[in-house]
Amino acid sequence: MTRFPLGRPARIAVLASGRGSNLEALLRSFPPGDELGEIRLVLSNRASAPALAKARAAGVDAVHVPYPDRATFEDRALALLDGADIDLVCLAGFMRILSPGFVRHFRGRVLNVHPSLLPAFRGLHAQRQAIEAGVRESGCTVHLVDEGVDTGRILVQRRVEVLPDDDEESLAQRIRVQEHEAFPEAVRLVLAGRIDATGTEVEA
Ligand code: GAR
Numbered sequence: 001m002t003r004f005p006l007g008r009p010a011r012i013a014v015l016a017s018g019r020g021s022n023l024e025a026l027l028r029s030f031p032p033g034d035e036l037g038e039i040r041l042v043l044s045n046r047a048s049a050p051a052l053a054k055a056r057a058a059g060v061d062a063v064h065v066p067y068p069d070r071a072t073f074e075d076r077a078l079a080l081l082d083g084a085d086i087d088l089v090c091l092a093g094f095m096r097i098l099s100p101g102f103v104r105h106f107r108g109r110v111l112n113v114h115p116s117l118l119p120a121f122r123g124l125h126a127q128r129q130a131i132e133a134g135v136r137e138s139g140c141t142v143h144l145v146d147e148g149v150d151t152g153r154i155l156v157q158r159r160v161e162v163l164p165d166d167d168e169e170s171l172a173q174r175i176r177v178q179e180h181e182a183f184p185e186a187v188r189l190v191l192a193g194r195i196d197a198t199g200t201e202v203e204a
Contacts, residue, residue, distance in 0.1 A: 002087055002109060005193040010037040010087040012187070015077070015094040016044050020051025021176055022092035022113055022183050027058050029184030036191040041084045043077055045096060067096060074102050081106075090187060091145065095124075100147040110145035111190065113183045115175045117141060117157055122150040127171045130162060138162050138171065140179045142186035144195070155186040155195065 004010065012030065014023050023042060030037045042055035045067035055062035063080060067073040073096070081089065091098075091112040103110060116126035118141040121133070130138040139159040146152035158178035162171060189195055 003193070004087075004191050004195075005036070006087065006191075009034060010191050011040045011085055012037045012088045012090060013041040013043065013081055013084065013086040014039060014051075014055070014090045014092050016042065016049060016051035016092045017046050017095040018049055018051060018093045020049065020054045020093070022090075022179055023051050024054055025180035026090060026092065026184055026187065027054075027060070030187070036188060037088065041080065041086060043080060045073060045094075051093070070096070070099055074099055078102065078105065088187070088190065090183070092183065097149060098145065103145055103147055108144060108195075109190075111155070111183075111186055112143055112145050112150070112152070113179050114141045114143065114150050115172060115179070117159065118143060118150055118154060125168070127175065128168045131166060131168060131171060136162055138175065140175050140182055142179075142182050144190075153195075155189055156182045158182045 014026060016023050027039055030039055032038060039060050042051060042060055042062040043065050044052050045065060047064040052062040052064060065073055065076050089106050089110045114126060116130060117139045121129040137159055139157055141154055142156045143154045144152040160174045160178055
């Protein structure tokens with residue numbers, strides 16, 4: 001079983017379906033030579049995802065893995081991740097649900113960023129859910145991925161105010177700014193060995 005810290009830079013993979021702004025934040029936070037981790041591989045289920053172009057521009061291997069169905073995607077993704085000896089998987093706007101088998105393969109080593117203060121507003125369109133619920137505060141959560149949907153152990157949360165004239169996009173944009181700090185912070189917590197494989201915080 002993989003235990004952090006590894007005593008060498010962890011090999012990090014990022015799965016992303018879209019824009020890739022969280023990927024960019026991770027690339028900035030883990031430049032080549034970082035002691036804790038390096039982004040070694042980016043996978044996307046969408047060939048046209050800007051995240052793939054951003055990874056390639058940063059000199060990182062980036063592969064489109066088609067998603068005709070979950071099993072086909074995961075077989076190929078697992079082969080690529082294991083082939084690259086990946087230690088940690090970051091879901092950065094990856095808009096598909098991973099199977100329990102995939103999650104077990106990387107138990108305690110898959111992190112997701114979600115645009116709400118979990119456990120509120122799980123699933124799709126979390127920002128729209130927050131606006132429709134009329135809450136005054138929302139934010140983002142970085143959590144370990146377990147077999148449920150947005151249910152794993154919470155590592156880092158950041159709050160933002162929901163303004164009276166917010167729409168889904170303006171709220172999403174304000175939340176993203178916080179995600180860009182929260183995600184690298186959570187990755188560092190895990191890689192530094194501050195969270196054990198069961199998701200429990202280790203005494204400092
Ligand atoms: C982020 O806001 C992330 O929280 C959300 O997708 C966006 C990706 O942005 N993820 C989910 O909703 C997952 N359920 P990005 O491509 O610019 O990083």
